[in-house]
Amino acid sequence: MKKTLGAVALIGASALVLAGCAGGNSSSGSDDASGFDPEGAKDQNITFWVMGGDTPDELREYLKDEYKAATGGTLTIEEQSWGDALTKLANQLPDAKNTPDVTEIGNTWSPTFTTAGAFSDLSGIYDELGGSDLLQSFVDVGTVDDAQYALPYYFGSRYITYRKDIWEAAGLDVPTTLEQFNEDVKTLRTADQSGFYIGGEDWRNGVSWIFANGGELAEKDGDNWVSTLSDEKTIAGLEQFQDLFQNASNAPATEDDSTPWVNINNDKTGNPPTAATIIAPGWAHWSIGDFVEEKTADDGTVTEVREWNDDTFGVFPLPGTTEGEAAPVFAGGSNIGISAKSENQAGAKELLRIIFSDEYQQMLGQNGLGPANTEFVDSLGDDIFASALIESALNSKLTPAAPGWAAVEGQKILEEFFGKVASGGDIPALAEEYDEKIDAIING
Numbered sequence: 295m296k297k298t299l300g301a302v303a304l305i306g307a308s309a310l311v312l313a314g315c316a317g318g319n320s321s322s323g324s325d326d327a328s329g330f331d332p333e334g335a336k337d338q339n340i341t342f343w344v345m346g347g348d349t350p351d352e353l354r355e356y357l358k359d360e361y362k363a364a365t366g367g368t369l370t371i372e373e374q375s376w377g378d379a380l381t382k383l384a385n386q387l388p389d390a391k392n393t394p395d396v397t398e399i400g401n402t403w404s405p406t407f408t409t410a411g412a413f414s415d416l417s418g419i420y421d422e423l424g425g426s427d428l429l430q431s432f433v434d435v436g437t438v439d440d441a442q443y444a445l446p447y448y449f450g451s452r453y454i455t456y457r458k459d460i461w462e463a464a465g466l467d468v469p470t471t472l473e474q475f476n477e478d479v480k481t482l483r484t485a486d487q488s489g490f491y492i493g494g495e496d497w498r499n500g501v502s503w504i505f506a507n508g509g510e511l512a513e514k515d516g517d518n519w520v521s522t523l524s525d526e527k528t529i530a531g532l533e534q535f536q537d538l539f540q541n542a543s544n545a546p547a548t549e550d551d552s553t554p555w556v557n558i559n560n561d562k563t564g565n566p567p568t569a570a571t572i573i574a575p576g577w578a579h580w581s582i583g584d585f586v587e588e589k590t591a592d593d594g595t596v597t598e599v600r601e602w603n604d605d606t607f608g609v610f611p612l613p614g615t616t617e618g619e620a621a622p623v624f625a626g627g628s629n630i631g632i633s634a635k636s637e638n639q640a641g642a643k644e645l646l647r648i649i650f651s652d653e654y655q656q657m658l659g660q661n662g663l664g665p666a667n668t669e670f671v672d673s674l675g676d677d678i679f680a681s682a683l684i685e686s687a688l689n690s691k692l693t694p695a696a697p698g699w700a701a702v703e704g705q706k707i708l709e710e711f712f713g714k715v716a717s718g719g720d721i722p723a724l725a726e727e728y729d730e731k732i733d734a735i736i737n738g
Contacts, residue, residue, distance in 0.1 A: 338641030406700030413631035449664035450626035491569035493549025494716030504531035505622035521732035625690035697738035
């Protein structure tokens with residue numbers, strides 16, 4: 295196995311290697327940074343990295359077929375694991391021979407890679423791809439000096455899924471405030487059942503309690519970013535999270551992002567669920583419901599097919615501190631960019647034209663992924679899932695747009711911090727300790 299220096303060191307190396315490359319690579323000849331070049335894209339074979347399994351097979355096949363029809367070339371889609379994606383991106387984006395031509399990237403990583411010059415300038419085609427109709431917060435994290443380098447791919451927002459049967463048996467209605475939610479789920483906890491299943495290191499969900507109390511992870515002070523874990527509003531949210539984990543959840547303190555829907559489902563043999571309530575991105579509802587069958591793919595992967603049951607399951611946005619308002623939650627989803635080192639700039643831009651087409655944007659929505667172009671948000675539908683997703687997304691927030699934020703995530707600093715909080719640690723002392731750790735790297 296090839297040894298690496300770790301994600302943070304690699305990102306630093308990438309910044310040096312890619313410096314000055316943000317204007318793109320014009321190796322295709324007639325292609326330039328200002329627009330599309332259909333002739334230059336002809337017969338170009340390109341690679342597109344997608345992260346995890348969120349892009350359904352149907353959409354992947356559509357992209358391959360449309361790209362072939364448009365250029366005559368072959369689009370190869372390679373799925374990367376979120377767990378090692380940061381390291382792979384830092385390793386391969388600077389390498390013209392091994393870089394993906396186009397890549398999905400976590401929205402929270404975008405500032406680091408865009409400021410490092412990892413992506414080509416898309417300003418010349420920005421308006422043609424949607425312009426001001428694109429989800430602005432995702433555009434912002436991919437913008438440097440008013441030039442766009444990484445655009446939204448899809449958005450997701452987190453909302454609550456609950457067992458109606460368990461809540462109703464306990465005489466509980468859908469809560470209208472965060473305080474009521476916190477108290478209700480604690481009453482539902484038993485030795486074998488989490489009232490609310492959340493892992494101790496799951497900061498991407500846990501941060502909702504910080505946001506709801508008006509806290510932030512970091513803020514800009516002049517020209518620099520500073521960690522704000524010690525802010526009194528952030529502390530208030532962390533205290534609620536700690537209480538919630540210790541009194542409502544049976545999840546491990548060491549668990550971070552997980553698949554909580556397996557806990558809210560009955561298993562295929564009919565055993566009861568181990569959670570009454572979960573929080574998860576909107577697309578998780580496809581994995582929640584009554585067991586129907588198992589499907590085995592050609593590679594031997596076994597997938598459970600489940601059917602949503604309105605009598606058993608329900609959804610609602612996480613309520614905020616004020617009655618009738620949804621809490622701010624972490625905005626899930628991804629950005630997308632063209633590698634500055636790609637030798638196939640024209641073909642890569644042609645793929646973006648397909649991705650940002652009306653047809654593909656609607657396909658995203660129809661599969662439960664918030665479309666990058668907000669004109670097509672109605673493609674999500676008008677069912678309970680779309681309503682919860684849209685309402686929670688309206689108040690969703692991104693992590694700080696700091697150049698060193700990918701390093702914060704790469705070192706798993708927040709997982710470590712939240713895990714210690716969940717385990718009963720002294721919150722003010724931990725906050726002060728981890729403010730120092732984050733401040734040392736947050737500015738790149």
